[in-house]
Amino acid sequence: MKEYAIEKLVCELSTGNLDVFDQIYYETKDLVYYVIFNILRNDLKAEELMQEVYLNMLRKVSNYKKKNFSAWIATMARNMAINTYNKEKRISYMDSQEMEFVFKSDSNSDEEYLLNDMRRILNETEFEVVLMHVIGNITHQKISDGLGKPIGTVLWIYNKAMKKLRAGLEVK
Amino acid sequence: MSDNDLKKYLQAKIKMTVPNKIEDIKSSPEFYVKRSSVTFKNRFRYSFASILILIIATLSIVFKTDDISTIVSLDINPSIMIMLNAKEEVVNLKGNNSDGEELINDLNYNKLNVEEVVEVIMTRALEQDYILDEDIILLGIESDDEELKNSLATKLNEKIKNKMMTKNKNVDVIIEKFASKGNSDELKVSNAKDKIIMELIENSNYTIEDYQVLSQMKIKDLNSMMKENEADEKVEQKNGNNGNSNKSNKPNN
Numbered sequence: 320m321k322e323y324a325i326e327k328l329v330c331e332l333s334t335g336n337l338d339v340f341d342q343i344y345y346e347t348k349d350l351v352y353y354v355i356f357n358i359l360r361n362d363l364k365a366e367e368l369m370q371e372v373y374l375n376m377l378r379k380v381s382n383y384k385k386k387n388f389s390a391w392i393a394t395m396a397r398n399m400a401i402n403t404y405n406k407e408k409r410i411s412y413m414d415s416q417e418m419e420f421v422f423k424s425d426s427n428s429d430e431e432y433l434l435n436d437m438r439r440i441l442n443e444t445e446f447e448v449v450l451m452h453v454i455g456n457i458t459h460q461k462i463s464d465g466l467g468k469p470i471g472t473v474l475w476i477y478n479k480a481m482k483k484l485r486a487g488l489e490v491k
Numbered sequence: 492m493s494d495n496d497l498k499k500y501l502q503a504k505i506k507m508t509v510p511n512k513i514e515d516i517k518s519s520p521e522f523y524v525k526r527s528s529v530t531f532k533n534r535f536r537y538s539f540a541s542i543l544i545l546i547i548a549t550l551s552i553v554f555k556t557d558d559i560s561t562i563v564s565l566d567i568n569p570s571i572m573i574m575l576n577a578k579e580e581v582v583n584l585k586g587n588n589s590d591g592e593e594l595i596n597d598l599n600y601n602k603l604n605v606e607e608v609v610e611v612i613m614t615r616a617l618e619q620d621y622i623l624d625e626d627i628i629l630l631g632i633e634s635d636d637e638e639l640k641n642s643l644a645t646k647l648n649e650k651i652k653n654k655m656m657t658k659n660k661n662v663d664v665i666i667e668k669f670a671s672k673g674n675s676d677e678l679k680v681s682n683a684k685d686k687i688i689m690e691l692i693e694n695s696n697y698t699i700e701d702y703q704v705l706s707q708m709k710i711k712d713l714n715s716m717m718k719e720n721e722a723d724e725k726v727e728q729k730n731g732n733n734g735n736s737n738k739s740n741k742p743n744n
Contacts, residue, residue, distance in 0.1 A: 332524060333524065334524075335523075335524045336524075337524065344513050345513075348512075353509075362507070366510045370519070373512070373516045374519055374521045374522065377521070377522065377523065377525065378521070378525045380524060380525075381525060381526060429504060430504065430506060430507070433505060437501075449501075453498050453501050453502060454501065454502065454505050454507050455507075478494075481494045481498075484497060484501075485492055485497055488497075
């Protein structure tokens with residue numbers, strides 16, 4: 320769905336029409352989830368916070384100034400995730416550099432290792448772009464909206480990240 | 492390995508799926524759109540605007556523009572004072588003598604500028620035969636603003652002369668300009684007339700005791716007396732009389 324079509328739906332939502340919520344949710348959930356996951360690195364916590372982000376969006380949507388909804392909700396998700404991360408860091412004294420990806424107990428451990436390897440090879444932005452595009456199937460345009468970076472920059476980051484991964488992962 | 496192959500490899504290894512939380516969100520008691528409320532920023536803006544309006548309103552009440560900054564006086568023989576504010580709007584009218592009071596009786600000066608008020612006064616004075624041919628009108632302007640004094644003098648002189656011309660009256664206008672000094676309320680005489688009377692007292696045998704009588708006289712008569720006095724002085728100087736003039740052009744009481 321094009322950004323202007325989402326804007327139209329958001330405009331309706333801001334007047335109180337909840338019928339359009341599903342469409343908005345399905346159009347933005349991947350972006351929101353990966354933004355949160357990249358910061359919290361824990362799928363369960365990301366899942367919980369994702370719900371909070373949408374409820375917070377409903378609280379604030381009536382004040383939304385028509386700009387770019389994907390960017391708006393991605394920024395909201397990022398800020399909420401950073402707040403959660405900081406709160407937990409204060410409690411457990413976690414070092415962000417040592418923080419590994421944690422998945423639910425039923426998830427594949429290979430997946431965790433690979434993600435942690437990727438995280439070590441790539442910097443934060445590169446990892447986020449690769450994760451969103453390769454795993455989340457989010458278009459470069461949407462990633463550019465979500466991260467608030469020009470599409471050219473996103474493409475350049477992606478290509479550089481793929482080169483690093485090719486060399487770093489030793490994939491045959 | 493191409494980018495595409497690497498992409499496929501990663502997709503095969505990482506089976507991450509984005510959870511669907513829509514039902515949880517919809518079942519939340521907070522699932523509703525909060526009505527647009529006045530934000531703190533807007534509240535601040537509204538409060539600031541209200542305070543600003545309040546200050547302006549208060550200031551406009553405190554510093555009302557009705558403060559008199561200029562006085563225009565007209566001595567025909569009815570004597571009238573026109574008070575103007577800083578914006579040159581007429582804020583008050585006053586008759587210095589009974590004829591003056593009568594002339595401005597019921598004159599609604601609201602929304603009129605000084606030129607319009609002078610026009611009305613001149614029309615009334617002509618209708619009531621206060622102005623005769625060869626008469627003299629004394630126009631006094633009191634203000635601390637030199638530029639304003641000069642522009643008012645030019646404008647009003649022209650206005651009076653044009654008005655007189657329409658009635659075929661050959662009338663002279665004497666203009667007296669002063670810095671603001673307040674009006675001579677007690678004497679019921681305009682400052683312009685007061686100046687002429689004082690000049691006459693200084694240069695003739697009239698004394699301050701004659702002031703009351705002189706103040707009742709027409710400007711034309713005062714002016715004639717000044718001229719007579721000047722002529723007498725010249726004659727006496729020619730005759731070698733050293734200032735012991737014995738002028739007796741006192742008005743009859």
